[in-house]
Amino acid sequence: MFIPKVDETEFIPRVEDFGAVSQGTTPAAGGPVYPDRDPDDYQPRHGSIADLGGAAASAGGPGPIGGPGPVGAPGPVGGVGPVNSIGARLGAGPPGGYQAGDDRTEYFGSGFDSASFDRPEFDSTGFTSPGFDSPGFDSTRFEPLDSGTRPPIPAPRSGRTALHTIGEVLITCGMVVLLFVVYELYITDIFSAQKQASATTSLDKEWDTVTGPVRTNHYDLTDGHGIAKLYIPAFGQDYVFTVIEGTTQNDLAIGPGHYPGSALPGQPGDMAVAGHRVGEGAPFDDLGLVQSCDAILVETQTDWYVYRTLPMANEVAGWTTDKGRTTQCAGANGEAKVQPLGGLYSQTVGREIVLPTEGDVVAPIPHHPGAKVSAGQEASLLTLTTCNPKFSAAQRMILHAVLVKDWKKDAKDPNKMPPEMKETS
Amino acid sequence: MYGWIWRHLPGPVAVRIALAVVLVVGVVALLFFVVFPFVDPLLPFNDVTAGG
Numbered sequence: 463m464f465i466p467k468v469d470e471t472e473f474i475p476r477v478e479d480f481g482a483v484s485q486g487t488t489p490a491a492g493g494p495v496y497p498d499r500d501p502d503d504y505q506p507r508h509g510s511i512a513d514l515g516g517a518a519a520s521a522g523g524p525g526p527i528g529g530p531g532p533v534g535a536p537g538p539v540g541g542v543g544p545v546n547s548i549g550a551r552l553g554a555g556p557p558g559g560y561q562a563g564d565d566r567t568e569y570f571g572s573g574f575d576s577a578s579f580d581r582p583e584f585d586s587t588g589f590t591s592p593g594f595d596s597p598g599f600d601s602t603r604f605e606p607l608d609s610g611t612r613p614p615i616p617a618p619r620s621g622r623t624a625l626h627t628i629g630e631v632l633i634t635c636g637m638v639v640l641l642f643v644v645y646e647l648y649i650t651d652i653f654s655a656q657k658q659a660s661a662t663t664s665l666d667k668e669w670d671t672v673t674g675p676v677r678t679n680h681y682d683l684t685d686g687h688g689i690a691k692l693y694i695p696a697f698g699q700d701y702v703f704t705v706i707e708g709t710t711q712n713d714l715a716i717g718p719g720h721y722p723g724s725a726l727p728g729q730p731g732d733m734a735v736a737g738h739r740v741g742e743g744a745p746f747d748d749l750g751l752v753q754s755c756d757a758i759l760v761e762t763q764t765d766w767y768v769y770r771t772l773p774m775a776n777e778v779a780g781w782t783t784d785k786g787r788t789t790q791c792a793g794a795n796g797e798a799k800v801q802p803l804g805g806l807y808s809q810t811v812g813r814e815i816v817l818p819t820e821g822d823v824v825a826p827i828p829h830h831p832g833a834k835v836s837a838g839q840e841a842s843l844l845t846l847t848t849c850n851p852k853f854s855a856a857q858r859m860i861l862h863a864v865l866v867k868d869w870k871k872d873a874k875d876p877n878k879m880p881p882e883m884k885e886t887s
Numbered sequence: 888m889y890g891w892i893w894r895h896l897p898g899p900v901a902v903r904i905a906l907a908v909v910l911v912v913g914v915v916a917l918l919f920f921v922v923f924p925f926v927d928p929l930l931p932f933n934d935v936t937a938g939g
Binding site for chain 2: 626627630631634638641642645646649650709711714719721736737738739746816818820821823824847848849854855858860
């Protein structure tokens with residue numbers, strides 16, 4: 463029995479392959495089947511081999527599907543292989559057979575191109591199991607068992623080496639980026655902690671040096687020098703940072719930085735302090751958790767200044783009835799510990815999220831740069847600024863607090879802490 | 888790259904491993920103490936001042 467060997471990837475049907483069928487169904491037995499057509503042109507009319515097989519079966523002609531025709535016999539690729547289909551096709555002529563000159567385009571279609579067997583969508587691997595003839599089979603990897611020797615491992619080609627190196631470089635870059643994240647989040651904390659400790663030590667030394675019987679605040683406003691200590695009891699009694707003069711990167715690496723020219727602790731105006739929210743000690747990491755009424759204390763050589771966070775924008779309206787009456791805010795006499803500010807200060811609320819360009823938030827009267835109020839009416843504000851949201855520089859988070867109490871330090875017991883330090887929530 | 892370095896490290900495997908560890912530590916130290924402190928101020932998430 464004739465079983466054509468088919469390589470699906472290069473299948474070009476030839477009329478000789480189907481000679482027996484042709485002779486059996488064509489009146490001119492023995493002659494050329496279709497003399498006016500190049501046998502290499504035989505092509506399926508439909509979009510795929512499977513279509514071809516189906517069409518042939520449905521034609522119902524005397525094709526060799528299921529019959530004894532040699533070409534229609536099971537090919538090497540099963541029931542819907544191309545050879546089978548072509549065989550059916552060839553055998554399915556009209557009852558009278560074709561005559562030379564007949565229009566057979568309805569049958570063969572026009573524009574046949576044998577290359578269509580190599581169409582990309584024709585997946586030859588689906589028709590056969592991987593074998594020694596499959597394109598992906600690299601016979602060089604296999605040696606007969608009895609050969610006794612193995613071929614030497616071929617040296618990597620230069621293209622492969624280059625790819626290898628590129629991959630290694632990319633992985634290395636990824637590691638470097640990861641290391642940078644570790645550096646930002648953890649290593650800078652270590653560096654900053656050392657600088658902060660050193661600044662605190664030098665500030666403590668300064669404060670201990672009593673220059674005279676009357677102690678008055680003296681600030682060394684040298685850039686990078688500690689000027690005061692900042693406490694937020696709501697974050698725990700151990701939350702303390704030495705505020706550094708200046709807001710350059712180097713200053714902020716030491717600790718929260720006092721905006722040069724802004725008010726000094728306890729003074730009328732706005733004491734503005736910037737601090738990192740991520741890395742470098744992250745003093746203002748939790749600034750978003752500060753609530754209205756929370757105490758923020760500033761310790762100087764002679765005083766404890768108690769600032770309290772102002773009512774938030776959405777709390778101002780119902781302050782006296784709602785938030786202002788909670789145990790967190792209500793003082794001894796039932797009054798809230800802090801009241802919303804009015805007049806030019808009405809825009810100064812507990813927390814603001816602003817654009818980085820809005821420097822007005824740290825003006826002596828926030829949002830009203832250059833405005834003046836009469837001497838007794840000027841509030842003593844404390845404004846903390848940090849980046850927002852975390853890990854981003856898109857916005858700034860601004861926290862406003864107002865001075866509510868000034869405790870003079872007892873010269874005999876300078877380490878005594880004010881009662882507000884116990885307000886840990 | 889790493890294969891090339893490994894092939895050019897002298898000595899037996901133990902010595903090579905020790906040298907490789909020293910190299911890695913050196914590179915990390917260089918990054919942490921020189922490169923990252925230099926790059927850090929150039930990146931935006933350290934901008935915490937308003938109006939700056």
